[in-house]
Structure formats: structure tokens, C-alpha cells
């Protein structure tokens with residue numbers, strides 16, 4: 354039975370005269386990972402930015418039944434929707450531990466926050482080994498893990514991830530893959546924007562392909578695998 358947590362309907366975004374998103378509709382079911390793939394400049398980040406309220410949009414975005422046009426960014430986080438941007442937005446001079454605590458800034462239950470800290474350290478042992486290290490001195494992969502860990506510290510119901518594998522070594526991508534699978538097992542809902550189609554197809558149950566601001570294809574992972582155009586243009590299997 355359909356139980357959408359996030360519903361994006363007929364989304365349009367303009368940057369001046371440029372029409373960056375041209376009527377995009379996506380529905381993310383509770384507990385699933387939904388992938389959005391597409392080339393540079395397709396509009397993936399713009400879509401996530403619209404959901405986060407970072408850009409003006411036309412159309413409707415509903416989270417858990419509520420119209421996000423009526424909510425402020427802080428309310429969205431407190432309602433369980435968190436966004437891990439491509440820039441990661443860490444506090445560079447704060448330690449790993451301090452960055453993680455910043456993720457919990459809207460929470461009151463100290464015991465639950467402590468438990469989630471341990472959950473994040475268990476999920477990412479590389480962070481556990483670097484609790485006191487300043488974020489700016491960490492590798493790109495460690496920073497990505499920290500950004501995901503910090504997002505998890507808000508105790509989200511839904512996580513939006515923008516290009517979490519960009520520029521990362523396969524061994525680090527594997528660590529992030531395993532973390533994502535564990536989080537899905539625990540019931541987290543994920544909206545994943547990725548140019549790395551192999552990674553997106555490995556995890557996502559359903560996907561959309563966006564090109565120049567429009568959804569060109571929508572379907573299940575196996576439908577994407579079977580699609581010759583997707584294989585040739587995005588997965589590199591000829």
C-alpha cells in the first residue's frame with residue numbers, strides 16, 4: 354500500500370530566466386530509498402534545495418502530509434527531515450564530536466542523544482577513532498561520513514543525500530554503502546541524488562532519471578538495469 358512520506362508535485366524552479374526544473378513529480382515512500390540520477394546540471398541539487406526551502410519554487414512539496422511552503426527550515430528539521438548537502442557544511446574548526454553534537458541542537462533528551470552518538474560511532478568506526486580531530490583536517494571521505502553522522506544526530510525520519518560518493522575512493526564508498534543499508538534496515542527513508550548511477554542503482558528501490566530539468570524515466574531498479582539507454586548513458590555497460 355502506498356504510504357508516501359515526501360510528495361513532490363509539479364515542481365518548477367527558475368533561476369532568473371533559466372527554467373531549472375520543469376514540472377518534476379516524485380513520491381518517496383516511508384522506509385524506502387529513492388534515487389535521482391542524471392548528468393551535471395540536470396537539476397538534482399535544485400530539487401533537494403527546493404525541498405529544504407533553499408530556493409523558491411512553484412508546485413507543491415508535502416512532507417508527512419504537510420505543505421512545506423508553510424514551514425520554516427528549523428521546523429522541517431524538528432519534523433524529521435534532514436538534508437546532507439553536497440558541500441557537507443561542516444563546522445571546520447570543531448572536532449568530530451562537536452560537529453555531531455551540533456546535529457542534535459534541537460533535541461532535549463540527553464540520554465537519547467548519547468545513545469545516537471554511540472550509534473553513529475558504531476556505524477562509522479573511522480569517526481570513533483577521530484573524536485577529537487578537527488573537521489577541516491579530515492579526508493574527504495571522513496568528512497562525508499561526519500556529514501551523514503551529524504545529519505543522523507537530528508534523529509531524522511528522512512535523510513536527503515546529495516552526491517554522497519563524489520570524489521571518494523571505492524573503500525570509503527563501501528563503508529557508506531554499508532551504513533546506508535543498516536539505516537534502511539532501521540526504517541530510515543532516504544532520498545538520494547547521485548551522478549554515480551552504479552551506487553544509486555545498488556541501493557535504490559525506485560529511481561528517476563532527470564535530464565535538463567525534466568524526468569525522462571521513472572521506475573524500479575530492475576527496470577533501470579534493463580533499460581538500454583540507462584545502461585549505455587549512465588552505467589557504462591555496452
Ligand SMILES: Nc1ncnc2c1ncn2[C@@H]1O[C@H](COP(=O)(O)OP(=O)(O)OP(=O)(O)O)[C@@H](O)[C@H]1O
Nearest residue numbers: 368371373391392393394395396397398399400548
Ligand atoms: N543559484 C543558481 N543560479 C543560477 N543557476 C543555477 C543556480 N543553481 C543551479 N543553477 C543551474 O540550474 C541547473 C541545475 O543545477 P543543479 O545544481 O540542480 O544540477 P545537478 O543535477 O545537481 O548537477 P551536479 O550533479 O553537477 O551538481 C544548472 O543549469 C545550473 O547551472
